[in-house]
Amino acid sequence: MELIAVIVTAAPGADGRHRFRQDPEVIRRYLRAARAARALLILDIQPGRADFVTEARALGQFLIEPDVGLALDPEWRMRPGEVPGRVIGQVDATEVNAVARWLSGLVRARNLPDKLLLVHQFQDGMIERRARLRLHPGVDMVLIADGFGTASAKIGTYGRVTRGRGPFGTGFKLFFVEDSGLMTPAQVMRLRPVPDVVVYE
Numbered sequence: 001m002e003l004i005a006v007i008v009t010a011a012p013g014a015d016g017r018h019r020f021r022q023d024p025e026v027i028r029r030y031l032r033a034a035r036a037a038r039a040l041l042i043l044d045i046q047p048g049r050a051d052f053v054t055e056a057r058a059l060g061q062f063l064i065e066p067d068v069g070l071a072l073d074p075e076w077r078m079r080p081g082e083v084p085g086r087v088i089g090q091v092d093a094t095e096v097n098a099v100a101r102w103l104s105g106l107v108r109a110r111n112l113p114d115k116l117l118l119v120h121q122f123q124d125g126m127i128e129r130r131a132r133l134r135l136h137p138g139v140d141m142v143l144i145a146d147g148f149g150t151a152s153a154k155i156g157t158y159g160r161v162t163r164g165r166g167p168f169g170t171g172f173k174l175f176f177v178e179d180s181g182l183m184t185p186a187q188v189m190r191l192r193p194v195p196d197v198v199v200y201e
Contacts, residue, residue, distance in 0.1 A: 001034040001041050002199065003027065005062075006055045007075040008046035008084045018048030018084050019055070019076075027062055033066065040070045042118060044074035048084055052091060053098045063106060069116035070103065072096060074126040075146070093132040100136040101114055107138030114140050118171060118197065122147030123160050123194035135167055142170035142197050151187065158191055171197035 005027055007020045027043065034041040043062060045055045052072050061069050078091040096119060103115045117139050121127055133141070143165055145158040154172075162170045172188055172195040188198055 001030065001037065001039045002044055002201075003030045003072060004046060005043040005110070006045040007058055008048045008051075010085055012049075013110065018078060019046060019050055019052045021055075021058065024061070027059075031065070031068065032063065032073070040067050040069055040116065042071050042116065044071040044073055044118075046073045046084075047078075048076060048100065049078045049080065049082070051101065052077065052095055056099050056102060060106070063103065063115070064070065064110050064112070066112050069118070070099070071118035071120065073120045073142075075120065075122070088123060090128055093127060093129045096127065096141075097132070097134050097136075099111075100134070100139045100141060100169040103139050104115050104136035112138070115140050116197075116200075117141045118144050120144045120173070122157050124160060131164070131166075133166065133168065140169060142169035142171045144173055144197065144199060146163075146173045148175040148180075150180045151183050154179070155191065162193060165194060169196035171195050171199060173201065174201040 005022045007120055009018050009020050012018050031041050043059050045052055046065055047055045072093040075089050077091045100117055106117055143161050147157050147160040158172055170193050
């Protein structure tokens with residue numbers, strides 16, 4: 001179960017960061033629902049003009065739980081002066097590595113099971129210097145082919161995202177409403193490589 005825990009906003013907000021943090025009680029409610037369904041809760045970050053490390057640390061009280069993972073959405077990672085919705089964002093691999101390193105420290109310090117870390121991407125430039133992404137103990141990083149469209153367009157995106165991925169897992173995202181002709185589970189499982197994670201929104 002995935003919850004957007006940090007939501008990008010068109011308005012800058014009081015701190016100028018163009019993002020809204022969910023109330024902790026909302027996250028706790030979703031965590032209770034996930035546990036009732038025997039599901040993993042994934043907290044998604046759309047950081048606006050903030051950075052992923054700061055926003056991940058702000059979710060620390062939840063990420064110390066054994067059944068809570070994290071997702072990063074570079075589409076909504078803005079540079080200074082950029083406005084969400086007007087440009088497509090990007091993140092440097094060093095920032096993703098910093099989040100993974102911090103998560104790895106949590107896993108080690110708290111003796112937690114491995115943390116799932118999803119990184120969404122639908123354009124090549126969304127993870128800058130992607131070849132510099134690194135494995136971190138206790139963190140299972142998955143590169144998710146994001147974006148909606150036709151099956152052929154999505155398969156093309158998946159090919160680009162998985163090409164040269166190195167040791168990282170692969171993922172595929174489907175949209176119930178926005179996709180033109182929702183791919184069936186059988187079609188998804190015929191993708192090569194077979195996705196490690198499939199997300200429905």
